[in-house]
Amino acid sequence: MADKDMIAFDFSKLTEEMLLRSDEPYAYIYSLRHDEFYQEQELYAMSEYVRKKFGFRRFMTMYRSYESSMKLVHARIVGMTEFHGQPLQMSLIGWVADDAGVYRETNYGREYACKHPIMPVERIRNIDTGSEKIRLAYRLPGAGWSTQLVVDKSVIASPQQIIKLADYGVSVTTETARPLIAFLQDVEAHNYELIPTIMSASRMGWVNGQFLPYDAEIMFDGEASFKALYDSIGSEGDYEEWLTVVRDARRAHPAVRAVLATSFASVLIEPLGILPSFTHIWSTESATGKTVIAMLGASIWGDPDGGRYMQTFNTTEVASEKTCAFLNSMPLVMDELQVSNSKQFNVYKIAQGVGRARGTKDGGIEKTSSWRLTCITTGESPLVSSSDGAGAVARVVDIEIDGVVFDVDSGQRITGVIRQNYGHAGKKFVQAVKDVGLEELKERYAERLSDVRKNLDVQDKQIMTAAALLVADEIADEFIFQDDMGRLGMNDLAPYLKTREQVSIEQRAYDLLIDWIASNANKFSDDYPYERYGVIEGNVVYIIRKIFNEIMQNEGFTHQSVASAMAKKDMIIVNHASDHRRNDIGKRINGHLCRCIALRVDNEEDIVWL
Structure with a gap:
């Protein structure tokens, strides 16, 4: 409908000169474009008027040309x-x-x-x-x-x-x-x-020389499933209240000092160029304070409650990888190992610091995720077993809690404070690391490496982990706690670090086999009338290969890896005469030639029944 205030054109003023030399009649029609119905009415009326009065039959064509040119003009108008x-x-x-x-x-x-x-x-x-x-x-x-x-x-x-x-x-x-x-x-x-x-950022920690979220105003740009974890990172409450409680807790037990050092050490993993490691707190007893200790480690960075910064083992392998990739340089804190499906949590893969390559819907490959962090875990049993590979065992510092570190009252007092006051120390520690500088940081680490190597007979990767924890504790004490009574010492860590023998898969398999042979001694005797497992001659135990493979598989070992590792350490007799060295040899048992693993026993007294 036409606007009542619109001024109509007076057709009687039209002249042939106006139609041919002026744009006035065409501009009038174009001005009606916001009311298409009225515009069409006026266009038709004017076209008929000039046709009848002047015999001008090209008005429609002329107007369409004018309209096109005006639209081009409007397309260049800045509004x-x-x-x-x-x-x-x-x-x-x-x-x-x-x-x-x-x-x-x-x-x-x-x-x-x-x-x-x-x-x-x-x-x-x-x-x-x-x-x-x-x-x-x-x-x-x-x-x-x-x-x-x-x-x-x-x-x-x-x-x-x-x-x-x-x-x-x-x-x-x-x-x-x-x-x-x-x-x-x-x-x-x-x-x-x-x-x-x-x-924005989809991961925390060291990114392009900055430590997120402290060094830049950023927004979360990761998967929605990590929004709660992202929101948990940050400070709340009073720093001095947190410091008073944590400084006191730090003196209580080496496990507390180790966990706090592990939490701080996560920042050092990337600049020092070392691989991730675990500090695992465990006890078969309940109410010993394991969860409180883990919460202390989490409170350095954010809200320590479960489901906030502190995660649980009730997750999948893929989710664990993605969580590590998101945290990147901040520690992974996980409580309650016993709720985990062991197949869904792989210590070795996380300690490698690299996720699995996965395909995309369009046939490509996703960007492989990576991380450089430390992990703090708790549970009712060790994180790794005797059957785990040496790589996994070497990355874990297992700390068994003997007795109660924090009883119910002290635990509630501590958690009551750190639930309300948290997240300040992480930012201060990152700044402290920058103040120390990369060169001095590396020098301190080299010194601690040398100290641990000289004083403790432990496996190399355990030495690296211990050195990183000692440096982190040293910087934290210098810039945050300022309390020599709560310092983490080499002697605090020594009982929990593993020797080369404890880490080696061949030694752990050897110890298992000695116990197994002793409990099945009769099945190695010539007098045994039923199924034989092998034969013992002097200090060599010949174990039928099929039986050996079954034992290793049942205990979670890979029989090929164990046999190969034992052969390299001369713990078994191998067939050097073959073009392809075999890790088993032929041995007659009850008149039958069998393939056997020939295990050298260090001491014949290890075989109890002899």
């Missing part, structure tokens, strides 16, 4: 967004953006990009990958600008992707997808400096 209550006012070229929506004039008529206000209001750049996302603000009928959506930039560059915004209420169809892409791309390009860019 502004005119949305009511808009977060930003942005410049436009060729677009109209008001409360009626977003559209532009084309040679084929008005083309809508969206039937409601919409605009990009924030650019989000991942500090780690450099990838960008865009925050779209849009206002639906009856709603305000609170409706916002963060999407990958690729979404607003693809018609197939952008129509998925319809699931979130955006007015977009297959027909308007391309115009909406054009509008969003144009408005961002013309307002690049106006649209704020904020940095």
